[in-house]
Amino acid sequence: xxxxxxxxxxxxxxxxxxxxxxxxxxxxxxxxxxxxxxxxxxxxxxxxxxxxxxxxxxxxxxxxxxxxxxxxxxxxxxxxxxxxxxxxxxxxxxxxxxxxxxxxxxxxxxxxxxxxxxxxxxxxxxxxxxxxxxxxxxxxxxxxxxxxxxxxxxxxxxxxxx
Amino acid sequence: xxxxxxxxxxxxxxxxxxxxxxxxxxxxxxxxxxxxxxxxxxxxxxxxxxxxxxxxxxxxxxxxxxxxxxxxxxxxxxxxxxxxxxxxxxxxxxxxxxxxxxxxxxxxxxxxxxxxxxxxxxxxxxxxxxxxxxxxxxxxxxxxxxxxxxxxxxxxxxxxxx
Numbered sequence: 569x570x571x572x573x574x575x576x577x578x579x580x581x582x583x584x585x586x587x588x589x590x591x592x593x594x595x596x597x598x599x600x601x602x603x604x605x606x607x608x609x610x611x612x613x614x615x616x617x618x619x620x621x622x623x624x625x626x627x628x629x630x631x632x633x634x635x636x637x638x639x640x641x642x643x644x645x646x647x648x649x650x651x652x653x654x655x656x657x658x659x660x661x662x663x664x665x666x667x668x669x670x671x672x673x674x675x676x677x678x679x680x681x682x683x684x685x686x687x688x689x690x691x692x693x694x695x696x697x698x699x700x701x702x703x704x705x706x707x708x709x710x711x712x713x714x715x716x717x718x719x720x721x722x723x724x725x726x727x728x729x730x
Numbered sequence: 731x732x733x734x735x736x737x738x739x740x741x742x743x744x745x746x747x748x749x750x751x752x753x754x755x756x757x758x759x760x761x762x763x764x765x766x767x768x769x770x771x772x773x774x775x776x777x778x779x780x781x782x783x784x785x786x787x788x789x790x791x792x793x794x795x796x797x798x799x800x801x802x803x804x805x806x807x808x809x810x811x812x813x814x815x816x817x818x819x820x821x822x823x824x825x826x827x828x829x830x831x832x833x834x835x836x837x838x839x840x841x842x843x844x845x846x847x848x849x850x851x852x853x854x855x856x857x858x859x860x861x862x863x864x865x866x867x868x869x870x871x872x873x874x875x876x877x878x879x880x881x882x883x884x885x886x887x888x889x890x891x892x
Contacts, residue, residue, distance in 0.1 A: 569863070571734045571844050571845055571848060572733045572734045572737060572844075574848050574863070574864075574866075574868075575734060575737040575738070575741075575844065575847070575848070575868055576737070577864060578864055578866065578868045578869040578872055579737075579741070579872060581864055581869065582869065582872040582873060582876065585873075586876060606769070606887065607768070607769035607770070607887050608769075608770065610887060682733050682734075682737065683733060685737070686733060686736050686737070701731070701736070702736075702739060702740055702743055704736075704740065706736075706737055706740045707740040707743065707744065710740055710741060710744040710872070710875070711744060711747075713872070713876060714744065714748060714875060714876055714878075714879035715879070716876075717876035717877070717879040717880040717883070718879040718880065718882060718883035719883055720880060720883075721879070721880035721881055721882075721883040721884045722883045722884055722887060725768065725769050725772055725884060725887075
């Protein structure tokens with residue numbers, strides 16, 4: 569494997585590991601457990617899972633690899649705080665959507681070459697990208713991997729000692 | 731910048747961004763505020779900060795770039811749970827140690843070439859590394875970046891709405 573492909577491979581493995589951990593945590597919960605708050609007065613687990621699902625879905629157009637599959641998630645899980653919208657999705661619904669989106673992302677990730685990972689993402693202008701070439705697909709991937717970890721760290725507070 | 735150097739650059743920027751966010755959060759807190767629990771009965775902020783500091787310190791030998799600067803942190807912040815050890819460090823102490831370690835890491839990171847980032851980390855055997863070449867320095871960097879985000883997500887629960 570070339571140096572550049574091996575670097576991409578590490579990043580994709582780290583993404584996948586965070587997806588798998590998040591999936592393992594949320595998929596095993598009942599609808600009642602998904603109602604738990606991560607701390608008193610804070611977001612419920614269902615909201616965090618929906619939020620991560622919506623943000624992953626938005627990666628498809630942000631990386632320029634496809635249209636959104638579930639733009640309807642944003643009103644519930646991104647643009648508004650928890651409890652603003654009535655609960656219309658069960659854990660089973662969310663699991664299906666989450667899997668669908670992550671599968672689409674993984675298929676797209678697998679097709680990108682190292683040079684394509686370094687191309688600009690779709691919300692930065694050509695002009696800004698010339699000055700700030702780090703605003704590329706790869707930096708987005710790494711940032712969104714951290715976003716998964718950030719909220720998973722919160723979610724586990726409902727379960728584990730730490 | 732070559733493709734491989736640009737990929738490293740993205741990863742180092744993402745690391746730095748997480749360090750800066752974590753630093754901004756913890757450095758601004760008083761010793762009294764550092765006593766806050768992230769959720770009832772869970773770790774205190776001082777423990778999370780010490781834990782991240784200790785884990786960063788352990789990166790120096792793990793990446794093979796130098797000896798530990800503060801191995802004494804492990805007994806307090808890694809090997810034992812919060813409140814097991816008496817509080818011997820103030821926020822001011824921790825800030826000094828945190829900065830010292832992160833500066834050493836940054837200096838080391840800046841010297842590694844892409845090929846060196848793909849070399850094995852120090853706790854995997856030569857034999858295992860042949861079979862699993864992704865167990866390299868770069869994968870460790872990405873994993874530890876996620877570790878920062880994971881605990882920062884918990885820490886902010888004491889402050890922000892979400």
